[in-house]
Amino acid sequence: MTDTLSALLSRDPDRMWRASWEVIGTRDIEMLETLRSALPDIRRATADIELGGMIRPNRDALAHALDKVQTYRTWRCWCDDYPRLLAYNPAREEERGHATILSRVDSGWPTTYECACTACGTQFSVEEGEHHALWWKWTPRASRSTR
């Protein structure tokens, strides 16, 4: 059993929360398929746990993670998920090798980025904002690069 799966089944809110973010950030198909086959067990194990969360309910992260496990096969690319969540930090995505920061403009407010997905080349404008915590709004750029 993978660490992520055992964390999701652990009934330990802290481990479950960290595993949720691991799933949200991953492009590891092997991990996602393992979780996919265990999805009914995960749903059962997580249904009645109080996950808490100070700013955003931690259950939202879990729900997003499980939705990814269930639907990622239908995604065009991993970057389909960027506009759906305000939690993709461009610097972190670049560190993971998932996106490239083409430019960063922080003269004035808000800070904006131009980023490209390393898998499909789709470019995004990313607006950084702050409301209790930093967030990033990813918008695909209208002019698609030719592939």
Ligand SMILES: [Zn+2]
């Ligand atoms: Zn992509």
